[in-house]
Amino acid sequence: MLAQKPDVDVLIVGAGISGIGMAAHMEMMCPGRTYAIVEQRENLGGTWDLFRYPGIRSDSDMHTLGFVFEPWKHEKSIADAPSILEYLNRIVDERGIRQHISTGHKVIAADWNGREALWHVTVETAGEARKTMTANFLYLGSGYYDYDQPYDAGFELGAFKGQVLHPQFWPENLDYTGKKVLVIGSGATAVTIVPAMAGKAAHVTMLQRTPTWMFSRPAKDGLANFLRKILPEETAYKVTRWKNVKMQDFAFKQARKNPEKVKTALKTRIQKALGADYDDATFTPPYDPWDQRLCLVPDADLFEAMKAGKAKIVTGRIARFVEQGVELDNGDIIEADIIVTATGLNMALAGKIAISQDGEPVDFSQRFYYKGCMFSNLPNLAVVFGYLNASWTLRADINSDYICRVLNQMEATGTDYVVPVLAENHGLEEDNIFDFSSGYIQRSLNIMPKSAVTYPWRLNQEYVLDRKIMAEEALDDGILQFRRAGANAGSDDGQLEAAE
Structure with missing residues (x-):
């Protein structure tokens, strides 16, 4: 005692x-x-x-x-x-x-x-x-x-006249209807925000310094929903859980064992989703799959927004922030009313x-x-x-x-x-x-x-x-x-x- x-x-x-x-x-x-x-x-x-x-x-x-x-x-x-x-x-x-x-x-x-x-x-x-x-x-x-305190990428934002947000501190009831939005970053947060904002915004641009490996899959698990109809709830959940555990494990090990094969499979899915809008350089990271976490794109929502002309991905480095948005090191300017710094944690x-x-x-x-x-x-x-x-x-x-x-x-x-x-x-x-x-x-x-x-x-x-x-x-x-x-x-x- x-x-x-x-x-x-x-x-x-x-x-x-x-x-x-x-x-x-x-x-x-x-x-x-x-x-x-x-x-x-x-x-x-x-x-x-x-x-x-x-x-x-x-x-x-x-x-x-x-x-x-x-x-x-x-x-x-x-x-x-x-x-x-x-x-x-x-x-x-x-x-x-x-x-x-x-x-x-x-x-x-x-x-x-x-x-x-x-x-x-x-x-x-x-x-x-x-x-x-x-x-x-x-x-x-x-x-x-x-x-x-989120990660501070050290941006000098003073010249920009619009609104700057970080996903970790999102303002309540933000109205971005009809606004031009620039999301800086290419991780899971950016990949989530871009298609979600594309519905109301005039246009959303995702600015990536380097591409990220992305994986598209349905938001609904067809097998899970089928099993729930024919099995008790707990049994269906156990089967689905174990199936997904084994699939995660297999995918990770395949990426480490056969990275080139996995790269081809990932890019083939994206190409199928985007069709003629696919650009290989935009979706080819300088590292192997699972050297960083894969970015999930449920129901290909990001690619659907891109095909609809509501969103795009730009690869480049920021030279400076200007009054109307961002100037890249190649001289291009991305105009924005709102900049979202999805630069990490x-x-x-x-x-x-x-x-x-x-x-x-x-x-x-x-x-x-x-x-x-x-x-x-x-x-x-x-x-x-x-x-x-x-x-x-x-x-x-x-x-x-x-x-x-x-x-x-x-x-x-x-x-x-x-x-x-x-x-x-x-x-x-x-x-x-x-x-x-x-x-x-x-x-x-x-x-x-x-x-x-x-x-x-x-x-x-x-x-x-x-x-x-x-x-x-x-x-x-x-x-x-x-x-x-x-x-x-x-x-x-x-x-x-x-x-x-």
């Missing part, structure tokens, strides 16, 4: 997909444990509440972005944000989670007290002084990017929370991942960092399940904390698992935790393997040590001894 009873057994940071998924797993697997969710925004939903730009939707199918325990029931598998928020709200209401959520609560700092086996968490609320909460276990479902580790251990700041870049959810020599803390090559929720699901089993093992053994022990002279060979050329990844490599070549000290990128290992390997694997409060609390991080 802990000497001091915490406010909650588990404090979950973030009420988005990761946090709600953990809460649902706790309701199912750890009904005797207390928990709370703190969310800095005024609404739940995380990404799906923050972004309000036109067309905001998933960039992967909802049979894998949805939870393993809750079937996706909508007809469209590529879903818009309101549908995703409806899904999340239904889960928190039906499963008794909403009463555990406190919105408007921003976590500023969290310090692990080894002798108490408690996290002391500093929370800031609007209009109130900062307060401290205590928890035995801290679960970070705060995502991977900075909610407060800033990554943020652990929700920018100041994490410390017995008063000493934790530098995550010097810690190794343990099984993709914990960190070397850091007790009772777990995090969700989704897959780069598959849907985010796949990792959130297996991490939640794993941590709930760890919590139950702690209860069964009468222990108060767990720590993945890594000796100081570990000799692990490091591996750059973030070998994606995406700007937001490359800009953030210096803050990312370490990964070794082999399990368990890595953030693996293969869901099927991870799922099997996380479910089948023993919790007490000789690395993850279960301990009682106060036992060896003063030991050096790298040389922790087994609890008595």
